[in-house]
Amino acid sequence: MALRKVRSAWIFLSATVMLLFSSCATKSNIEQVAMSDNYRIYYEIFVASFYDTDGDGMGDLQGIRQKLDYLNEAGSSKSLGVNGLWLMPIMSSPSYHKYDVTDYYSVDPDYGTLEDFKALAAACKERNIALIIDLPINHTSDRHPWFQAALSGDQDYENYYRFRDDFASDFHKDERSGRFFEGHFGSHMPDLNLANPQVRQELSDICKFWLDAGVNGFRLDAVSWFFSSNITANVEFLSWLYNELKTFDPDVYLVGEAWSDATTILALYESAIPSFFNFPFSQSTGTLISSIRAGKGASLASAVDRWYAQLPQGAIDAPFLTNHDHARSAGALMGDLILQKQAAAVYLLLPGNPFIYYGEEIGMRGGSGRDENKRTPMIWSLSDSEGITNPPEGSDDIRPLDEGVAEQLKNRNSLLRYYIDIIAIKNRYPALARGLFNIMQVDDQQLFAYTVTYEGTTYAVVHNIGSEASSVPLAGYSLIEAISTNNKKPQFKNSLLQMPRYSSAILVVSH
Template sequence: MERKWWHDKIACQLYPKSYQDSDGDGIGDLKGIISRLDYLKELGIDMVWLSPIYASPFVDQGYDISDYYKIAPEFGTMEDFEELVAGLKARDMHLIMDLVLNHCSDQHEWFQKALKDPYGPYGDYFYFRKGKNGKAPSNYRSYFGGSMWEPVPGWEDLYYYHSFAREQPDLNWYNPAVTRELYQMINWWAEKGVDGFRIDAIINIQKDLSFPDYEPDGPDGLCSADVVVSHASGIGEMLEDLKKHTFALHDSFTVGEVFNGKEEELREFIGPDGHFSSIFDFSQHLLCLGKHGWYEAKPVDFKTWRSTIFASQAEVESFGRYSNIIENHDEPRGASMFLPDYGQNDAGVKMLGTVSVLLRGIPFIYQGQEIGMKNVRRTSIEEFDDISTKDQYAEALAAGLDEQEALAACNRLSRDNARTPMQWSSDKEAGFTEGTPWLAVNPDYQKTNVEAQERDPDSILHYYRKLTALRKNPAYKDTFVYGCLKPVYEETEQVMAYIREYEHQRILVMGNWGQEAAELELPGTVKEVLLSNLPDVVLDGRQLWLKSCQAVVLQME
């Protein structure tokens, strides 16, 4: 496999609104991020992915863009952005921007012009269609609930299409004028020093333009967006055109948010000449969801979770690499989802981080993961900000759950769990802001914060620094970056373990999810203990006693 500049990098996702506020307005901003660049460098981060910072009404927290060329004033100015780029480059770090290309805000000038004349040139930037038999053009349910078709004010029996919120009209990728506009915008940002892009919801750009009805899958008579997307085709040609006119011109790193992809198309997405450099592996997160909504979600079974990760690793090993995550801005906190109750402690968090960061692929750490931030318990739906959470709460009530049961589902799976402000210190509002934060800080900030963990050499933060340093260590880097991954101990009830192997080097990574110690016979002789999250590694020849929530990384003979 040809070696690329991004293969050995470690990425960190920042949610700008919640990272660091510099001016006391309760909203994180670019100057706040700039003030924390040394922290990120010390954490071992090479690439920083920012969730959208463009001008937006923030109906969907910036994923509804009203001007692709402007910085949202809540985050700062273009001069602040340029200072951020310069600060990253001075530290040999790279900036990854979020690209939202499937849709824009209903406040974007394109859509405002389209509303005035849906049959004019800007009307064709979107999907306007006549209703059918007095109803919407088709029976599609948006990702945020309700019909994908919204009536157009002032135009009888005319609707526009939105995969997400009604304030996020889908852009018409079958119109060359639209793709020209988008390609020009992407190249403009690349020329300003952006080294790569995370591409949001990109699979949704493909449409069956006849918009046929499908079998309803809910009591509302609608069909889910996932089903709608699965019936469309032609995404490959669209993505190749995008790559040819943008990313390929700048050697950009690209990571796609791809749901509903087809296994047989994986090579086309992330093979040597794939549409993208990488795509996120969401397989473990899909285990968290219920069939009809969060209210049906079951706790994640360890053995299913383990086999799911190994299956994902195997399916791309021969041709590409996934971007591996425990959590992100759209998911609850990994420490609250993938650890048993007895393992939701410092040792367990370190263990989860170990088996994730050392997988084959590109590690993505999400802000706060490195200090073990966890889910938040809210006492009322009014305390949530997220549009998707409010929809899921309504879905749960409609399914017959009472308010407390519906709230419990939201507390477990809400996207707001990952969007609470970063916990820098035990000071007021966790050192995030001198004002009132836009979203309430997790009350556990008094004990879970960067400042306290900086002082504790045994903290999760210090452990994450050791973990990233190990992956970057020249003595082992090729094995972690280019080595194959072989699962081991799959027959055990409680151990997640795999061997990373490259040329003549073998490194065993393992963690014990069980409540009791596990006695294991090792597949060879230990040459060196590279890392452990607990003080003692109990070895007797080829026998290893792995304590509950213990993770070890062993170089084998």
């Protein structure tokens, strides 16, 4: 079954009626159906910049646990409502970003202890929050004991890495031996030899350790570089890893980062890894933001339809706007509150597992120049500095906000309250995450419209992403969610759906 009709095994998201004030009105915003599968709304956290509990200016694991009520508190209308967390690397590392690991079995002291992590994992489990952590296994730190042993001439550990006698692209010279080692991301990050059975056993042991500690899965960093451009070898390794981890936890969830084109990502899905980030749709120049800015709903619908048609059975798409490697989406959307709201509705209500980058829900900006500018402190309040971290060393472009979390929670028209409402809709309708996708043919080019069918029920999701009002006939449907970005909500009368500019609606087939 092709995913143009988006399989009932793994896909995207959902909806429900909210009509208060200028945004969407919900009942209980964490009112949701607890599901046992791997569909979630994930929230990406750079721990160092999230919340500081000990006053050292560095975010920590205890800070995330302290903020779980903000992320997911049952029955609260002021909790974000996410049910999945992705922590960027937490293992011991000499760098601020921690993608170069020196000890895969420890928590970096900047963030706390292993006991802190286990306490966080237990707290997440109590709330039915899936917890995944970054797993940087393309390379280690050059300070890792394995690499130090390799440089000292230990043949076994030399085989943990990729050494050769002559220079090649991405290889760096070891001055002691005169040999060259591969390091795609630099000499301080030597690439592991993932074809080595001993390395694979090490990785198996590492993953089991963290699964035992409470994680539900892993975000796999830089998967397209595991064997450079050798797609066949990459697929073989990913398939091995996924099958290996399923022996420890049959429900383990993996999402791969292949920052590449659609052809490469689709080829990597042959590994049966559940998800890969949808890079073609992301970033300032990607399909989602470009379509929102241009108001071209029909072209967006065609692009989404083509993408789903190519996804294999069992795939869970992973849409996102931006992440820690990109300038934030608020800047790409020109800081326009209406456009940010509409972008949120479009990607959060798509089928699959959407990923929110921390601070995106309050419109944080930044990202010019250095990576550090993309990972600045979460703005909890403008009047209270409690828990607010120091910026990463080297950041030089910190953009102020008119309102932080505290202020936006009090403002019914804020971006944060809109995110809360949209996520609540998604959580109440698991069918829309898992149903079969079909594009709806509509005349107005501003409209992005599709249906999803699950367990015999069909829903229609309609977005007007343009600057003019529109309408579409929908006989046989009932309106269940009218979503407004600007006080004007969709109306449905006599089988005609009237859509104000920048609005969304969810309907269900009448029985």
